Amino acid sequence: MPAGHGLRSRTRDLFSRPFRKKGYIPLTTYLRTYKIGDYVDIKVNGAVHKGMPHKFYHGRTGRVWNVTKRAIGVEVNKQVGNRIIRKRIHVRIEHVQPSRCNEDFRLRKIKNDQLKAEAKARGEKISTKRQPEGPKLGFMVEGATIETVTPIPYDVVNDLKGGY
Amino acid sequence: MVFVKAQKSKAYFKRYQVKFKRRREGKTDYRARIRLINQDKNKYNTPKYRLVVRFSNKDIVAQIVSATIAGDVVLAAAHAHELPRYGLEVGLTNYAAAYCTGLLLARRVLKMLEMDSEYEGNVEATGEDYSVEPAGERRPFRALLDVGLIRTTTGNRVFGALKGALDGGLDIPHSDKRFAGFSKDSKQLDVDVHRKYIYGGHVAAYMSTLMEDEPEKYQSHFSEYIKRGIEADNIEAMYKKVHAAIRADPTLKKPEKQPPKEHKRYNLKKLTYEERKARLIERLNALNSAAGDEDEDDE
Numbered sequence: 001m002p003a004g005h006g007l008r009s010r011t012r013d014l015f016s017r018p019f020r021k022k023g024y025i026p027l028t029t030y031l032r033t034y035k036i037g038d039y040v041d042i043k044v045n046g047a048v049h050k051g052m053p054h055k056f057y058h059g060r061t062g063r064v065w066n067v068t069k070r071a072i073g074v075e076v077n078k079q080v081g082n083r084i085i086r087k088r089i090h091v092r093i094e095h096v097q098p099s100r101c102n103e104d105f106r107l108r109k110i111k112n113d114q115l116k117a118e119a120k121a122r123g124e125k126i127s128t129k130r131q132p133e134g135p136k137l138g139f140m141v142e143g144a145t146i147e148t149v150t151p152i153p154y155d156v157v158n159d160l161k162g163g164y
Numbered sequence: 165m166v167f168v169k170a171q172k173s174k175a176y177f178k179r180y181q182v183k184f185k186r187r188r189e190g191k192t193d194y195r196a197r198i199r200l201i202n203q204d205k206n207k208y209n210t211p212k213y214r215l216v217v218r219f220s221n222k223d224i225v226a227q228i229v230s231a232t233i234a235g236d237v238v239l240a241a242a243h244a245h246e247l248p249r250y251g252l253e254v255g256l257t258n259y260a261a262a263y264c265t266g267l268l269l270a271r272r273v274l275k276m277l278e279m280d281s282e283y284e285g286n287v288e289a290t291g292e293d294y295s296v297e298p299a300g301e302r303r304p305f306r307a308l309l310d311v312g313l314i315r316t317t318t319g320n321r322v323f324g325a326l327k328g329a330l331d332g333g334l335d336i337p338h339s340d341k342r343f344a345g346f347s348k349d350s351k352q353l354d355v356d357v358h359r360k361y362i363y364g365g366h367v368a369a370y371m372s373t374l375m376e377d378e379p380e381k382y383q384s385h386f387s388e389y390i391k392r393g394i395e396a397d398n399i400e401a402m403y404k405k406v407h408a409a410i411r412a413d414p415t416l417k418k419p420e421k422q423p424p425k426e427h428k429r430y431n432l433k434k435l436t437y438e439e440r441k442a443r444l445i446e447r448l449n450a451l452n453s454a455a456g457d458e459d460e461d462d463e
Contacts, residue, residue, distance in 0.1 A: 024195075030198060
């Protein structure tokens with residue numbers, strides 16, 4: 001019999017729950033709220049059978065474009081042939097986690113707004129651009145004693161200590 | 165049978181998955197909790213309130229709780245041990261007391277949200293099924309009943325508390341199937357029986373039968389009632405007064421907290437890090453000086 005290509009084919013290990021994490025899923029997944037425009041990671045929870053995305057989307061990150069009663073619409077990029085399509089899927093909340101991919105950006109935004117407001121209060125101009133790490137500065141080597149090492153002439157007697 | 169090695173091997177422990185802590189303690193039913201807490205995602209951060217009713221051996225706790233990731237937040241709570249303030253001193257865990265606690269909680273919440281004049285609820289407790297009607301600008305306060313782990317049989321005190329909250333003016337989805345007085349045969353709520361339970365009629369009936377048949381048992385069982393001069397006839401009037409008092413002033417009064425008593429210490433107090441270092445230096449000094457003395461003695 002040929003191997004099938006059904007919806008959940010080849011997902012024996014992918015959709016299985018991790019070791020010692022079976023059973024009821026912790027309630028924070030149900031308490032989280034998602035707004036349109038948030039980034040989310042899709043990670044399938046095999047314990048919940050409804051609203052499962054296709055195995056392709058497991059591990060993908062996308063943006064929320066729709067929020068319904070128990071599910072979220074996520075926009076994910078998929079490469080089809082020679083182009084990348086923005087695919088819109090609906091996934092139940094149990095299979096979605098908030099993504100930290102833009103956490104750094106969000107924190108930087110808040111901090112920059114704060115710095116700019118302070119600078120405005122003081123009346124000076126600042127640049128909040130990130131600078132790449134430059135080459136290390138030059139420095140003087142301090143406190144180094146110089147030890148001159150010279151080779152010693154080969155002494156047969158000393159070197160045959162072990163096996164003589 | 166004696167020599168059977170029924171051990172739990174190391175492999176057993178390595179593979180054992182513990183249940184959630186509150187499930188191990190037997191306090192939370194997660195299946196029910198998930199369904200009670202789950203809020204529609206397109207309602208975002210709107211809290212979903214649950215009316216939590218729990219019974220202990222001597223007390224009833226009724227709370228309005230909403231869930232957050234940091235932990236559940238209690239909006240308002242009412243305990244049966246507050247009822248002496250309204251004139252009910254005995255029988256604090258019976259059906260009638262549960263009704264009073266539910267009523268107290270409902271009026272307290274509505275007063276806290278300043279909706280108490282709009283939603284009076286059912287002032288005269290008749291025992292028939294009453295649901296709040298939306299009136300005025302604000303819709304009624306909605307909560308869901310959370311029974312916990314009790315068996316939901318007809319006539320359970322939990323539903324007494326539910327009835328109290330409903331008559332107090334909260335909007336709680338329910339059916340009259342489990343109120344005391346619902347008969348399975350006729351599939352109808354017998355309003356008079358339910359009213360009897362709300363006003364402690366079942367307790368009064370038992371009191372009168374015991375007084376006639378077994379006076380000594382009556383003395384021992386209802387000793388607190390007798391001490392306060394409560395007879396089978398004035399039970400209903402007492403509960404009516406309690407309901408009125410609750411509606412008059414449902415605000416929470418915090419009891420005065422005394423500073424904790426000083427107890428005699430039976431074990432040594434643990435020293436702080438600084439104290440331990442100081443002690444070490446003392447001991448070293450003492451050792452050095454003692455060694456110095458010995459050296460001098462030896463020499």
